[in-house]
Amino acid sequence: xxxxxxxxxxxxxxxxxFLTINCTYTATGYPSLFWYVxxxxxxxxxxxxxxxxxxxxxxxxxxxxxxxxxxxxxxxKGSVQVSDSAVYFCALVGAGGTSYGKLxxxxxxxxxxxx
Amino acid sequence: DTGxxxxxxxxxxxxxxxxxxxxxxxxxxxxxxxxxxxxxQGPEFLTYFQNEAQLEKxxxxxxxxxxxxxxxxxxxxxxxxxEQGDSAMYLCASSFPSAGIVETQYFGPGTRLLxx
Numbered sequence: 001x002x003x004x005x006x007x008x009x010x011x012x013x014x015x016x017x018f019l020t021i022n023c024t025y026t027a028t029g030y031p032s033l034f035w036y037v038x039x040x041x042x043x044x045x046x047x048x049x050x051x052x053x054x055x056x057x058x059x060x061x062x063x064x065x066x067x068x069x070x071x072x073x074x075x076x077k078g079s080v081q082v083s084d085s086a087v088y089f090c091a092l093v094g095a096g097g098t099s100y101g102k103l104x105x106x107x108x109x110x111x112x113x114x115x
Numbered sequence: 116d117t118g119x120x121x122x123x124x125x126x127x128x129x130x131x132x133x134x135x136x137x138x139x140x141x142x143x144x145x146x147x148x149x150x151x152x153x154x155x156q157g158p159e160f161l162t163y164f165q166n167e168a169q170l171e172k173x174x175x176x177x178x179x180x181x182x183x184x185x186x187x188x189x190x191x192x193x194x195x196x197x198e199q200g201d202s203a204m205y206l207c208a209s210s211f212p213s214a215g216i217v218e219t220q221y222f223g224p225g226t227r228l229l230x231x
Contacts, residue, residue, distance in 0.1 A: 004157070042224065101218060104160070
């Protein structure tokens with residue numbers, strides 16, 4: 001079946017530091033890949049997505065590139081802010097069949113950014 | 116506010132009691148999903164509806180769980196004879212898939228259930 005593995009956390013950074021959160025996946029075919037973010041006390045929000053190999057999703061300074069050869073979708077940001085403190089989830093939707101539309105999530109990575 | 120809403124936001128119950136949660140999706144969204152999230156884990160799929168039809172159920176959804184979406188709008192998730200292992204955040208999401216475009220699911224704030 002489909003699965004998503006995220007780097008173990010939590011991650012603690014100083015403001016303006018570079019961020020990488022690793023994500024690898026297992027799926028048949030060509031899944032679509034997502035990063036969701038959950039700010040304290042709020043629901044999950046879509047941060048960015050990519051639907052085919054070599055696509056780059058970007059939003060709010062965050063980027064992730066769909067790497068089919070390494071089955072990865074690592075999240076990066078060049079300069080984090082205190083307001084980026086949240087839990088980040090990598091997720092996929094399988095390509096067709098019974099998994100269509102159903103999100104499979106990683107375990108989440110807690111990011112804390114200090115001033 | 117036109118986002119996904121869930122009610123209640125918090126529920127504390129005693130083991131063996133029945134509980135019911137409600138989800139109101141974004142209007143005109145015809146797909147509705149339920150997920151469960153336990154502490155320190157990512158959400159896990161429970162079930163989903165296309166309009167009023169329940170099209171898929173996870174093995175996580177034991178026979179104590181039932182979900183409905185009677186008129187293709189709001190949905191309810193009922194847990195009968197609750198167990199302590201049911202304690203979790205229950206998330207609802209909705210979407211409106213378009214041909215050729217990967218759908219985006221919009222999540223509600225969740226209902227946090229604690230079974231004592």
